[in-house]
Amino acid sequence: MARREPEPDPLGMPRDELRAYLACHPTVSLWPTCGRACGYSRSLTYSLARAGGIKVLHLGAHRCRVPSAWLEATLFGGE
Numbered sequence: 049m050a051r052r053e054p055e056p057d058p059l060g061m062p063r064d065e066l067r068a069y070l071a072c073h074p075t076v077s078l079w080p081t082c083g084r085a086c087g088y089s090r091s092l093t094y095s096l097a098r099a100g101g102i103k104v105l106h107l108g109a110h111r112c113r114v115p116s117a118w119l120e121a122t123l124f125g126g127e
Contacts, residue, residue: 058085063124070120075113078104082114085123 055077058066066085076082082102083093096102097112104112 055081067120067124070116073116075105076116076119078102078112078114082119085119 078097079090079093097104103118106112
């Protein structure tokens, strides 16, 4: 099994770098990438995902990913 490269911390990235990262990756992790990019705590991120406030793709029983297109639209809107 290939080892995955860790996702960068979105809080330490300039906006244009974050947009470029999202453009190159079809999905990102719910936590920490999506949650931290939106400024949410870990518990709030998972609560919003359960309630439908964050669009998630469920991959098995315990793994979920966030579509990068959804996160980009949420963060940057019509910029």
